[in-house]
Structures are given as C-alpha cells and as structure tokens.
Amino acid sequence: MAKAWSLSLRDRMLISPRSAQAVRLTHREKKLLIALIQAKDGTLESWVLCDLFGNTENAPPMSKHTLEELVGRLRKKLKSTHGDIAEGAIKSVWGVGYQLCITIVLK
Secondary structure, three states: OOOOEEEEOOOOEEEOOOOOOEEEOOHHHHHHHHHHHHOHHHEEEHHHHHHHOOOOOOOOOOOHHHHHHHHHHHHHHHHHHHHHHHOOOEEEEOOOEEEEOOOEEEO
C-alpha cells in the first residue's frame, strides 16, 4: 500500500510521501483537493465542483472549462514536482467528473 500524501491546510502545501518534496497550492487547488478528499470514493461530479467554486452568494458557478483548466494546472504542478509518483493522482471519470487516486491526509 502506498504511503499517504500530506496537505497542510494552513500553508497550502502538499507534501509527497516518498521524497518529502512539497508543492505550494493556490486557494482553488487546495479547495479542489479537500472536496475530492471528502467525497465518497474520492469522486465528485463536475457540476458539484463547479458549484463549489462560485465566488460569492450571487456569483454563478465556475464553468466546466475553467474547472478543466484548474485540474490540468494542478496535475501539471504535481507531475513537474513529483514525476511518476504523481502520475494519475486525479483521474477524469468520463461523463461524471473527477476522482482522487492518491491518499491525502489533512494537517
């Protein structure tokens, strides 16, 4: 079984279990990871994630395209910092949304 990653909520740092390297997350990246961590089976529908990112009470939800860009930037950030151990960390579930495929412990 793979070791768990650590997410420092205060510092917005995601720490790799193997290399102890850390990557700094944006507020939105942290919010996305927390939502996926808390989701059943680590999977959330795209529309739920889009609704989550409405900026204010009256703001519309995030567009699906913007969500895809956010996930893509997070994947790229993880892969560039952690290489093969981050490969497949966030999986696209066709017709549904996204699934977190690594274990992350909140700190």
